[in-house]
Structure formats: C-alpha cells, structure tokens
Amino acid sequence: MEETEGGSGVELLDKLTILADAAKYDAACTSSGLDRSARPGGLGSTMAAGCCHTFSADGRCVTLLKVLMTNHCAYDCAYCVNRRSNDLPRAAFTPRELAELTIAFYRRNYIEGLFLSSAVWGGPDRTTEGMIETLRLLREGYGFAGYIHAKAIPGADPLLTRRLGLLADRLSVNIELPSEESLNRLCPDKGKGAILAPMAQIRDGIRESRGELAQYRHAPRFAPAGQSTQMVIGATPESDRHILTLAQALYDKYQLKRVFYSAYVPVSDSALLPARAEFKPPLLREHRLYQADWLLRFYHFRAEELLDDGAPNFDPRVDPKCSWALRHLDFFPVEVNRADYEELLRVPGIGVRSARRILTARRVGPLTFSGLKTLGVVLKRAQYFLTCSGKMLEGLRVNPDGVLRHLVALERPALAGHEPEQLSLFN
Amino acid sequence: MGWTQVSYLYDGSFAGFLTCVFDSYAHREEPMSFSTPEDGRLTLWPERRIGTDQAKARRVYQSLDKKLGAEGKRLAVQGFLTCLEEKELHLWRFLRLGYQLGPGFTRGLADERVAAVWKAVGHLTGEAHLLKGFTRFSEVDGVLVGEIEPKNRVLPLLRPHFCARYPGEDFVLHDRTHREVLLHRPGKWAIAPAEDFRPGAPGEAERQYRRLWRRFYDTIAIAERYNPRCRMTQMPKRYWGTMTEFQTEEPEERKELAP
Numbered sequence: 030m031e032e033t034e035g036g037s038g039v040e041l042l043d044k045l046t047i048l049a050d051a052a053k054y055d056a057a058c059t060s061s062g063l064d065r066s067a068r069p070g071g072l073g074s075t076m077a078a079g080c081c082h083t084f085s086a087d088g089r090c091v092t093l094l095k096v097l098m099t100n101h102c103a104y105d106c107a108y109c110v111n112r113r114s115n116d117l118p119r120a121a122f123t124p125r126e127l128a129e130l131t132i133a134f135y136r137r138n139y140i141e142g143l144f145l146s147s148a149v150w151g152g153p154d155r156t157t158e159g160m161i162e163t164l165r166l167l168r169e170g171y172g173f174a175g176y177i178h179a180k181a182i183p184g185a186d187p188l189l190t191r192r193l194g195l196l197a198d199r200l201s202v203n204i205e206l207p208s209e210e211s212l213n214r215l216c217p218d219k220g221k222g223a224i225l226a227p228m229a230q231i232r233d234g235i236r237e238s239r240g241e242l243a244q245y246r247h248a249p250r251f252a253p254a255g256q257s258t259q260m261v262i263g264a265t266p267e268s269d270r271h272i273l274t275l276a277q278a279l280y281d282k283y284q285l286k287r288v289f290y291s292a293y294v295p296v297s298d299s300a301l302l303p304a305r306a307e308f309k310p311p312l313l314r315e316h317r318l319y320q321a322d323w324l325l326r327f328y329h330f331r332a333e334e335l336l337d338d339g340a341p342n343f344d345p346r347v348d349p350k351c352s353w354a355l356r357h358l359d360f361f362p363v364e365v366n367r368a369d370y371e372e373l374l375r376v377p378g379i380g381v382r383s384a385r386r387i388l389t390a391r392r393v394g395p396l397t398f399s400g401l402k403t404l405g406v407v408l409k410r411a412q413y414f415l416t417c418s419g420k421m422l423e424g425l426r427v428n429p430d431g432v433l434r435h436l437v438a439l440e441r442p443a444l445a446g447h448e449p450e451q452l453s454l455f456n
Numbered sequence: 457m458g459w460t461q462v463s464y465l466y467d468g469s470f471a472g473f474l475t476c477v478f479d480s481y482a483h484r485e486e487p488m489s490f491s492t493p494e495d496g497r498l499t500l501w502p503e504r505r506i507g508t509d510q511a512k513a514r515r516v517y518q519s520l521d522k523k524l525g526a527e528g529k530r531l532a533v534q535g536f537l538t539c540l541e542e543k544e545l546h547l548w549r550f551l552r553l554g555y556q557l558g559p560g561f562t563r564g565l566a567d568e569r570v571a572a573v574w575k576a577v578g579h580l581t582g583e584a585h586l587l588k589g590f591t592r593f594s595e596v597d598g599v600l601v602g603e604i605e606p607k608n609r610v611l612p613l614l615r616p617h618f619c620a621r622y623p624g625e626d627f628v629l630h631d632r633t634h635r636e637v638l639l640h641r642p643g644k645w646a647i648a649p650a651e652d653f654r655p656g657a658p659g660e661a662e663r664q665y666r667r668l669w670r671r672f673y674d675t676i677a678i679a680e681r682y683n684p685r686c687r688m689t690q691m692p693k694r695y696w697g698t699m700t701e702f703q704t705e706e707p708e709e710r711k712e713l714a715p
C-alpha cells in the first residue's frame with residue numbers, strides 16, 4: 030500500500046484522482062433547498078432549485094466537487110472500497126489545498142460547491158477536525174457562500190458535529206445498509222446506534238436553529254439545507270418494501286430532506302457479499318426506488334400503499350405509480366374537470382406540473398382530450414385512466430391486461446439504458 | 457375583424473416591435489408577417505416600414521402590466537428573447553388576445569395563441585436554467601471569460617444569476633449565437649452587442665485547472681453504470697462544444713476558445 034500523508038508526495042492531480050475515485054459511490058450530489066446570495070466582498074450563491082453543472086458518463090448529475098478528505102481508513106466495512114484491508118493507493122488533502130481547489134473550480138463555474146466526506150483516519154474526532162478546518166477556510170478565508178454538503182462522521186464528539194453543521198449547508202450521515210442485521214454483519218465497527226445518534230443530533234440542531242432564526246435574524250444557521258442519508262441497495266437481502274418503509278420512517282422521524290439509494294457496485298470478494306463475477310449493479314431496482322421515493326415526497330403516497338407482503342418488490346416492467354393504478358382500477362377513471370389535485374396526481378403520466386396546469390386551465394372552461402394535449406399533458410399513459418366531461422378518449426379500448434401490456438411497451442425504450450439482464454433478476 | 461392585412465418591416469429591437477404593436481392598433485392593421493432589413497424577405501402583403509419610436513414603445517410597455525397582468529407581461533417580454541419561428545407574429549396575436557380578454561387570459565393554456573408563447577418561453581427558461589450549470593469560465597488576466605452558444609437569447613435571464621454568484625469579479629459572458637456579451641464589474645453590468653469577440657490565451661495556471669477538472673470529470677463516472685444515452689438526454693450534445701470537460705488537452709487548447 031502506498032502511504033502518503035498531508036501535502037507531501039502525491040501531486041495534486043493524483044490526489045484528486047484518488048480522492049474523487051474514493052468518493053464516487055456516494056449517490057448524493059444535489060445542491061438544492063437553499064437560496065442565498067454572496068455577502069459583500071464574498072463569492073458565490075445557492076439556488077433552491079439546485080443546478081447540475083455537468084453529467085458524468087454514467088448519466089449522473091454532477092453538482093458538487095465530491096471528494097474525500099482522505100481515503101485512509103481505520104475501519105473495514107466489507108462493501109466499501111476504502112476499507113482498511115483493501116489494497117489501493119491512499120492520499121489526503123490538506124485543508125488549504127482543498128479549499129483552493131474548490132474556489133478555483135467554483136470561479137470557473139465547474140461546480141456549485143463542495144461535498145466533503147472522509148474515511149475515518151486517526152479517529153472520528155481528528156477526521157472531523159480536518160473537515161472543519163477546510164470549511165472554515167472556505168467560509169472565513171475566502172468568504173465562500175456557495176453550497177457545502179458535509180458528511181458527519183459517526184462517533185465524533187457532538188460538539189465537533191455541531192461546528193461542522195454551522196459551516197455546512199447540508200449534513201448527512203449514511204445509514205449505509207437497510208437493516209441493523211446487515212449493518213452488524215458488514216460493518217462490524219459501526220453500530221446502528223452510532224449512525225442514528227448523530228442523525229438525531231442534527232435533526233434537533235436544525236429544529237433549534239430554525240426556532241432561533243425566527244426570533245433573531247442573525248442567529249447562527251445550522252445545516253440550513255437540511256439533512257440527508259444514503260443506503261446501498263442490493264448488497265444485502267432486504268426487500269423493496271423493507272427499504273421503502275425504512276425511508277418513510279427516516280422522513281417521518283428524522284425529517285430528512287432526501288434519502289439516496291445507491292445500487293451496490295461490486296468492490297469486494299468478501300463471502301458476505303454477492304459474488305463479484307456475475308453481479309450487475311441493480312440499476313433498474315434503484316430507479317424504481319427513486320420513483321417510489323418521489324411518490325412519498327411529492328405525491329402523498331405511503332409506502333404501505335405501494336408495496337405489501339403479497340408484493341414486496343416493485344414490478345420491474347412498469348413504474349410504481351402505474352403498478353399501483355393497475356391494482357386500484359376501482360379508483361379510476363378520474364374526471365379531468367372535477368378531480369382535485371391529489372386525485373390528479375394519482376393518474377399515471379400526470380405529474381405535479383400537469384396537475385397544476387389542468388387546475389389552472391379548467392378555470393377558463395371545460396377541458397377536452399385535445400385541450401389536454403395543447404396544455405402539454407402527455408396522454409400515452411394517462412389516457413387509460415381519465416375522462417373528460419364523462420367521456421373516455423374516443424376509440425380507446427380498455428381491459429386491464431391490454432393496459433398493462435401497453436404500459437409495459439411504453440416503458441421498454443426507457444429501460445434500454447438499463448441492462449436487460451436486470452429484468453431477469455426480478456422475474 | 458376587418459383590419460387591413462399588412463407586413464411590417466422593423467429594426468428587430470424590442471422597442472421596434474412594441475412600436476409595431478402601437479401602430480397596428482392606431483391604423484387598424486393586422487400584421488401577417490414581420491421582417492427586419494437583414495432578412496430581405498419578400499412578402500405577399502403590402503409592406504409598411506415602422507421606425508422605432510421610444511415614446512410609442514414606452515406607452516405599449518406601460519400598458520402591459522394592467523392589460524395583461526404580471527404573467528402575461530412576463531410571457532410577452534421573455535417571448536421576444538425566444539428562438540420561436542415568427543415570434544413577432546405569435547407575440548402580436550398573444551398580445552391581441554390579452555388586450556381582448558384582460559389579465560388571466562394566460563390561464564387559457566388550451567388556446568393555441570397562448571400555448572405557443574408558453575412553450576417558447578418554457579424552452580427559453582429551460583435553456584437558461586441548463587446554462588447556469590453548463591457555462592464555463594476561464595481566467596484570463598484576472599478576468600473570468602465564458603462563452604455559450606444558446607438557441608435563445610438567454611443573457612438577460614442569466615444576468616441576475618451570475619451577478620449574484622460573482623459579485624466581486626470582473627467577468628464577460630459571450631453569446632456566440634446572438635453576438636452579445638454580458639459584462640460585469642463589481643456593482644455594474646451591461647449587455648452589449650459584440651461583433652468580434654476574441655478571448656485571450658489561457659495561462660499555465662488556467663490550463664492546470666482545466667486538467668484537474670477533466671480528470672475529476674473522468675474519474676467520478678462509475679464504469680459499471682456507464683450510460684451514454686442518459687447523459688445525452690440530460691445534457692444534449694449541442695452544449696458540449698463550450699464545456700471544458702469535452703475539450704482536448706493542449707496544444708489544441710487554444711482552439712476551444714476560437715470563435
């Protein structure tokens with residue numbers, strides 16, 4: 030193993046390569062949830078809507094300079110590339126190097142900010158201190174007002190986590206795996222308690238800070254863009270139902286802004302994990318989980334509506350909303366000119382934007398199917414589930430099997446990006 | 457409607473277009489086409505040359521708020537920045553409908569006249585949103601210089617964003633398509649025509665940061681998830697030409713900045 034410490038040895042280009050490579054499996058890369066402009070003499074702003082600066086060759090949005098402070102790790106989590114027992118080049122940024130790089134990238138509009146995480150080296154406290162020093166340099170030294178997402182390190186002194194949260198916009202603690210059992214098996218050094226404790230601390234810190242801000246405008250802001258987490262999907266045997274129920278509980282109990290799902294990419298030959306040779310990252314499954322997560326957050330669905338013991342996993346062929354609709358045909362058809370917002374949102378193919386447009390446009394007069402098209406509502410899926418003034422779309426024949434077949438056919442091109450082998454995993 | 461059908465020849469400016477609107481109402485004329493001297497188009501209708509008149513333009517502009525409502529005004533103003541084919545004609549019909557129906561007419565999304573402008577403005581704001589991310593700057597002699605090739609005239613929409621992002625910087629953003637630049641110095645900005653824009657050559661520090669960025673870009677993709685189609689949908693190829701991560705290393709380095 031190549032050993033390098035601090036600023037010595039490895040060139041900046043090599044360090045960046047090693048420490049970006051080590052961070053790339055983390056799915057979170059958003060900069061959303063906060064509007065802020067630069068302070069006088071400062072640099073940078075944030076946009077509530079978030080902003081993708083590029084898309085990598087795997088089609089993922091790149092918003093932040095996502096790197097580890099160091100990939101030297103004292104722990105040995107089986108599913109992680111950076112585990113102690115893995116033989117790979119190691120490096121560490123100095124706080125100054127990383128702050129300068131962030132500013133240089135930010136000024137060129139390559140990025141919206143920094144996503145700083147770290148392997149655990151020299152203990153959780155020392156690790157967190159290095160991160161704090163980087164963020165302090167950025168905020169105080171450079172007057173940087175761009176976005177910062179920092180990973181809280183489980184086991185760190187709560188006072189240090191607090192300082193981290195006062196410098197960052199978003200904090201996250203990764204739940205890592207979808208169950209305690211898997212966690213104990215694969216990350217013997219981390220317990221569920223070590224993960225949930227900082228999560229609760231961050232939740233309370235955010236709540237407190239909001240309360241103080243309501244009273245004094247200049248109260249310190251603690252993680253103003255909220256908290257998120259991520260878990261690895263497909264390394265362990267949990268069902269979609271288990272995962273989605275967990276996500277829902279995290280939203281409910283810890284007021285998380287986002288839960289990210291990361292399809293396991295085989296990085297280890299451990300007998301505890303799926304064998305590397307045949308394993309393909311379950312990308313389609315990850316995609317369905319994101320769709321379902323979206324339904325939880327914006328469409329007022331509950332996990333238990335989407336999956337149950339009879340069907341604990343998503344149908345790979347159609348999206349979760351279509352599959353819900355097909356199991357609840359009694360809910361349909363929905364009448365375009367009378368349905369309320371919530372009902373419209375349950376129609377496959379109708380999103381938040383289409384539902385809002387329908388509500389707006391029908392105040393002027395009753396809508397027809399051709400009117401819906403002019404509005405920009407895509408009818409390919411929705412047509413089976415709608416009536417306009419009591420009438421179905423003319424010439425449309427509906428029986429449940431036919432609808433399923435049609436919806437599956439519509440999805441096929443969209444699924445082409447996912448390896449077709451994927452489908453057989455779930456059948 | 458019994459108005460005379462005509463064709464307007466005007467200077468292509470927004471004030472010029474508003475003058476056309478004023479004159480069309482004053483003379484009860486219905487424009488069937490608009491052209492500018494550069495188009496040199498022939499027309500089927502009697503052609504009227506409209507000289508831009510700031511006073512008339514201002515009167516029309518000031519009527520927009522009251523007659524069309526805030527949303528109608530926004531669509532009319534931003535509609536003029538779009539690359540919609542025959543945008544003046546669409547906008548004239550849109551305004552006419554607004555003058556007839558009053559504020560709230562923009563809700564009639566099922567009306568072709570409203571939908572066309574909505575769609576074009578959606579395309580404009582969508583493109584501006586993407587370019588907030590896809591624009592790249594280089595540092596040349598202490599000034600940040602960026603270039604884009606948008607379909608719509610996005611500079612007025614990008615202006616507040618980049619001014620808020622770089623309040624203390626001198627920067628220039630060049631729109632190659634419409635030959636315009638956004639210029640910024642701390643506390644001041646301007647959007648101006650630029651016929652012959654040539655950024656200076658990058659220095660060694662600049663080239664080093666480009667290398668670092670390309671390396672980062674190449675490193676963060678996960679090979680097992682390779683998905684070029686998805687990347688292309690999210691980030692159409694037409695934007696790649698001005699993005700640092702898709703340019704090759706020096707010595708071609710200078711070419712990427714050539715117009």
Ligand code: SF4
Nearest residue numbers: 102104106109112148
């Ligand atoms: S502590 Fe973090 S970096 Fe270290 S092995 Fe575990 S997951 Fe990987």
